[in-house]
Amino acid sequence: MEKVFELNGLRVVDLTKLLDPATESRRCRLIRYNTGGPIPDFHTALDLTSHLGTHCECPYHHDDNWPSVAELPLTTYMGRALYVNIEHMQPNTHITGADLDKVLSGWMKEGDIIILDSPYKIEPFTPKTNTEEDKRLFVNGETAEWLRDHGAKCIGFGDGVSIENCNEDVKPFHDVLLAENIVFLEVLKNLELLESDTFFMSYAPLPIVGADSCPVRAYAIEGLPGFTR
Numbered sequence: 297m298e299k300v301f302e303l304n305g306l307r308v309v310d311l312t313k314l315l316d317p318a319t320e321s322r323r324c325r326l327i328r329y330n331t332g333g334p335i336p337d338f339h340t341a342l343d344l345t346s347h348l349g350t351h352c353e354c355p356y357h358h359d360d361n362w363p364s365v366a367e368l369p370l371t372t373y374m375g376r377a378l379y380v381n382i383e384h385m386q387p388n389t390h391i392t393g394a395d396l397d398k399v400l401s402g403w404m405k406e407g408d409i410i411i412l413d414s415p416y417k418i419e420p421f422t423p424k425t426n427t428e429e430d431k432r433l434f435v436n437g438e439t440a441e442w443l444r445d446h447g448a449k450c451i452g453f454g455d456g457v458s459i460e461n462c463n464e465d466v467k468p469f470h471d472v473l474l475a476e477n478i479v480f481l482e483v484l485k486n487l488e489l490l491e492s493d494t495f496f497m498s499y500a501p502l503p504i505v506g507a508d509s510c511p512v513r514a515y516a517i518e519g520l521p522g523f524t525r
Contacts, residue, residue, distance in 0.1 A: 377497035387431035406447030413454025437468030452481035
């Protein structure tokens with residue numbers, strides 16, 4: 297599948313995981329049927345989990361009283377994105393406020409989308425998770441508080457940052473950020489194809505009332521005026 301495109305002089309990078317029902321470990325079933333009549337009229341029933349492939353998690357994922365996918369404004373799901381590949385940290389260490397100061401000071405603006413990554417990459421949500429092979433960086437409550445206090449609108453994750461390390465890290469990370477309607481963007485792909493660390497990004501979910509999360513088609517547009525360093 298093609299991953300990089302040219303559009304009116306701009307570079308577009310697809311950051312979405314390709315989904316194949318034949319190999320996907322999470323719930324992904326397509327039921328194709330013909331509605332009948334003299335003209336072929338094929339439809340497909342989609343039997344999917346809301347956390348399938350590249351997906352956007354919203355506050356309702358963590359609390360019944362917080363907004364679902366359809367209740368957040370469309371602008372929640374697009375904006376200026378920063379790809380933050382943290383290279384100065386040791387494996388299996390927590391991303392602290394000081395670490396974020398080091399990599400984001402003078403670069404981040406309020407309302408930015410922050411994509412965290414590192415060189416210690418493995419596929420997330422696989423049997424490799426939390427094994428000796430898993431050297432990814434960790435997030436926790438301190439990471440979340442820094443991102444909240446500096447005005448992030450969305451936190452995305454490359455394969456170099458763990459979001460399933462342990463409950464003591466994951467729960468406060470969710471508590472702090474989702475309480476402020478700061479959404480999560482998980483299972484991003486093709487980040488190595490980016491030529492810029494600052495770009496326009498979109499990851500709009502279907503506006504389904506009561507959905508806590510939704511698979512998305514995430515993409516970057518590089519070179520768009522107003523969405524650079």
